[in-house]
Amino acid sequence: MSEQTVRSRPWLTTIFSSRTELWQPPPIPFEADIAIKDGKIIALLEDAPVSSADEVIDATNRLVLPGGIEGHCHIAEPFFGGAKLADDFRSGSIAAACGGTTTIIPFAQQIPGMTLRQALDDYHAKATGEAVIDYGFHMILSNPDKQMLGQELPALIADGYTSFKVYMTYDGLRMEDNQILDVLAAARAHGAFIMVHCENDHCISWLAEQLERKGDVGPEKMGVAHGPVAEREATHRAISLSEVVDTPIFIVHVSSHQAMEQIAWARNRGLPIHAETCPQYLFLSTDDFSRPGWEGTKYICSPPPRDPGNADHLWRGIQNGIFQLVSSDHCPYRMEGPGGRIESAGELHFHKISPGLPGIETRLPLMFSEGVMKGRISLQEFVAVTATNAAKLYGLHPRKGTIAVGSDADLVLWDTEREVDITHDMLHDNGDYTPYEGRHCTGWPVLTMSRGTVVWRDGEVLGQPGRGEFLHRELSSAVKSYAG
Secondary structure, eight states: OOEEEEEOTTSOBOOOOTTOOTTOOOOOOBOOEEEEETTEEEEEESSOOGGGOSEEEEOTTSEEEEOEEEEEEOOSOOOBTTBOBSOOHHHHHHHHHHTTEEEEEEEEEOOTTOOHHHHHHHHHHHHTTTOSSEEOOEEEOOOOOHHIIIIIHHHHHHTTOOEEEEESSSTTTBOOHHHHHHHHHHHHHHTOEEEEEOOOHHHHHHHHHHHHHTTOOSGGGHHHHTOHHHHHHHHHHHHHHHHHHTOOEEEOOOOOHHHHHHHHHHHHTTOOEEEEEOHHHHHOOGGGGGSTGGGGGGGOOSSOOOOTTHHHHHHHHHHTTSOOEEOOOBOOBOSSSTTSHHHHHOSOOTTTSOOOBOOTTTHHHHHIIIIITTTSSOHHHHHIIIIIHHHHHTTOTTTSSSOOTTSBOOEEEEEEEEEEEOOGGGOOSSSSOOTTTTOEEEEEEEEEEETTEEEEETTEEOOOTTOOOBOOOOOOHHHHHHHO
């Protein structure tokens, strides 16, 4: 058994009580030494007996924060639109760790002909022996028949798979309203937490057809076909379906202030609606689509970035608690090579480009620099939307997302004075570009600890593939608090 102490004095170690309710602001930061044994935090002390520790990590002039929890990322999924995701569990988890994230929850997607259990077994095989940090799975639902909803889904919930995603768009994944109602009814009966991709598929298809008839299919038309109206309408409809069944939902990757206003309307009425936004909607815009040639396609995702003024509205949504999470929606397609976007699309056509952006390593630095260091959000709000709230929503609190006695020693050391210009060659994912190339950051994670083991230290990857553990998750706090 080994003991460690992370010494944060004379700077601040952020302490977050494991007894706080969902969305309650955590206490203010204060000084403490953190004692760690067997991967757990065993004490928070004013002056730890460092002479008895096997290792002492000096955090002087640094911040010690809970490790980030990435609750929305795509890793090792099947081909989409002919393109292959660049990251497997080794490269994806390493990139996450280097960006200050200590837990990832990617999606397990069924291949046609597979049961949900078979799909999960497939993803366990992909992750075992590869992940350097802890992980769980959300399950994507695409064919909600009686067997799935009556037998498979309850069995999976009992085994610790407590969150499921449904789509309102994409061929092969899209559900009609009656199917979503069936899923929500099963979720209510068994305690599942349902995530919803909200875009009106019929509007998107109709608009895309009009553009194709005119031959107007450049990257910039992604924002036209997948316009804010399609997102706003689907968001309101998902809220209405949730209200009909009377069960919580989580609306993923909200890109427009119009959709955000629907969520605010619902929350103001006391409806159990929760939501996230993503860095691509805070830092990118429709202007990026106008870059020449294939450069504009680097910014295609679904839903897409909006007009340049949209981001200010979303920041207010974070500040006002409309959004509980900021997730990356890391979906890394390479541009070049076999399975890359250029080869799979064959032409510059907005609907032939597989949608998705890399961002698992840059999420926390971007939010820290532009949020905390520029005064848009407090340090406590940063931790809440990048770690603590995710732990609560996805059934991992208080094991994860907090610095408290008994919690996993998932800690990140931040150098608040570190100045970094993001370039892809400094990142660790397996893609070939970053949409944030050249963006300046103030503040950077210089050490990441996962269950007491340092997996990243100031430029060096130390985590060993396979050390990451699968996480059995409890019911979502959103589900438990609403049911209670």
